[in-house]
Amino acid sequence: MKGFSVVWVAVVVAGTGACVNEDVHLFEVELAGRIATEDPSLDGVGTVHLELHHGYVGEGELRRPLGLIESWALGPEVRDFEDVVLVSTDGGAEGLVMYGWLDLDGDGVLCNVGAADEEPAGVVVLSDVPAHDISFELELSAPCRGVEPLFP
Amino acid sequence: MSPLSLSVLVALAASPNPAPESTDEGAATSATTTTTATASGEKDHVDPGDPRTRFLESAPFDLVGGGSRKGDWAVEASAGFPWQRVRGQLGVGRGLTPLLELDSVLARRFRPAAGLGLRWVDRPHVRLTGEVLLGWDWQRTPELRRRGPNGELRLRLAFPVRRVAPYLVAATRHTLLMDRTTVATASGDDVSWSARHSWILWGQLGLVVAITEHVGLDVGIDLPWVEPPSISIPGAHVGVIVGGWGR
Numbered sequence: 487m488k489g490f491s492v493v494w495v496a497v498v499v500a501g502t503g504a505c506v507n508e509d510v511h512l513f514e515v516e517l518a519g520r521i522a523t524e525d526p527s528l529d530g531v532g533t534v535h536l537e538l539h540h541g542y543v544g545e546g547e548l549r550r551p552l553g554l555i556e557s558w559a560l561g562p563e564v565r566d567f568e569d570v571v572l573v574s575t576d577g578g579a580e581g582l583v584m585y586g587w588l589d590l591d592g593d594g595v596l597c598n599v600g601a602a603d604e605e606p607a608g609v610v611v612l613s614d615v616p617a618h619d620i621s622f623e624l625e626l627s628a629p630c631r632g633v634e635p636l637f638p
Numbered sequence: 639m640s641p642l643s644l645s646v647l648v649a650l651a652a653s654p655n656p657a658p659e660s661t662d663e664g665a666a667t668s669a670t671t672t673t674t675a676t677a678s679g680e681k682d683h684v685d686p687g688d689p690r691t692r693f694l695e696s697a698p699f700d701l702v703g704g705g706s707r708k709g710d711w712a713v714e715a716s717a718g719f720p721w722q723r724v725r726g727q728l729g730v731g732r733g734l735t736p737l738l739e740l741d742s743v744l745a746r747r748f749r750p751a752a753g754l755g756l757r758w759v760d761r762p763h764v765r766l767t768g769e770v771l772l773g774w775d776w777q778r779t780p781e782l783r784r785r786g787p788n789g790e791l792r793l794r795l796a797f798p799v800r801r802v803a804p805y806l807v808a809a810t811r812h813t814l815l816m817d818r819t820t821v822a823t824a825s826g827d828d829v830s831w832s833a834r835h836s837w838i839l840w841g842q843l844g845l846v847v848a849i850t851e852h853v854g855l856d857v858g859i860d861l862p863w864v865e866p867p868s869i870s871i872p873g874a875h876v877g878v879i880v881g882g883w884g885r
Contacts, residue, residue, distance in 0.1 A: 513822045
């Protein structure tokens with residue numbers, strides 16, 4: 487009886503292992519970057535919002551550019567960025583793109599209606615992919631532009 | 639598995655003699671039905687002198703009511719939407735009935751299982767059976783994989799009267815689904831496993847008609863509740879039951 491129980495447990499464990507349901511593959515990336523503005527007068531002003539995107543996601547007819555992975559809002563006057571991100575490599579995900587914009591009025595919305603200032607944005611394609619350590623420099627020089635029109 | 643399911647499982651496995659051997663149950667349920675003991679110690683509700691009791695131990699009633707007398711067997715093949723099923727059972731005495739089942743959902747998901755049934759209430763016109771099944775969920779669609787060990791606790795309640803037996807089935811079905819996450823780091827791959835629990839509540843309401851002691855027709859509606867509280871669409875089935883020859 488004990489032998490039967492051991493065999494049964496072994497069969498369940500082995501069978502369970504053989505029948506993986508969701509098989510998720512992630513790639514660890516350590517990002518380090520510096521954000522700059524074209525206008526020197528904006529150095530140290532406002533809050534920088536960053537978004538890390540896949541270059542392309544999806545397969546077949548569903549393949550499309552840009553897929554948001556993670557976003558950050560840096561502290562006031564912070565222009566240096568460092569973080570570790572787990573990036574999915576499943577579902578046709580390919581490439582990495584960092585997008586950022588400078589929130590000058592603190593409303594959390596890029597160039598909201600009635601905003602006095604044109605908030606600069608920029609994008610950089612992280613060409614080191616795939617690599618575990620990626621550094622970048624992002625210049626915010628395009629006023630009021632979202633990530634889609636800036637993506638090359 | 640939930641504590642409630644576990645406690646029912648333990649109670650079912652530990653129950654020493656589920657079918658009460660009362661001598662007056664025939665009188666309690668029908669003044670004209672007699673119950674006699676067979677050589678194996680099990681009751682036989684069929685009275686050769688009373689044609690109205692002819693089908694009380696028939697294979698169709700055994701199958702939907704759960705449990706067969708020692709040496710009796712029954713097999714059902716049912717087709718329906720969206721569930722299909724093949725089930726076979728063989729009585730081994732003392733109210734115990736080993737059984738085999740193969741469930742299918744439109745040939746996209748299969749659940750082969752082996753189980754054991756135990757008659758709890760065994761009266762001429764009331765049958766209550768508990769069943770425990772262990773099986774494997776196997777869904778073929780690669781985009782929605784669902785494969786893992788499965789356990790089910792089931793109650794069958796049937797009311798045989800002459801040629802027909804309305805029946806009710808209630809079950810709770812649990813599947814363990816394993817997921818794997820692989821993180822590629824600078825120092826190598828880090829693999830971790832996690833488990834999800836999938837739950838299906840199951841209800842069935844039907845009617846079996848015994849054509850002979852060995853052949854019957856089963857019609858019913860299926861009321862699965864897949865992953866509560868999400869809403870599931872009810873189904874229906876028609877089945878043919880045969881068995882009991884060579885007793």
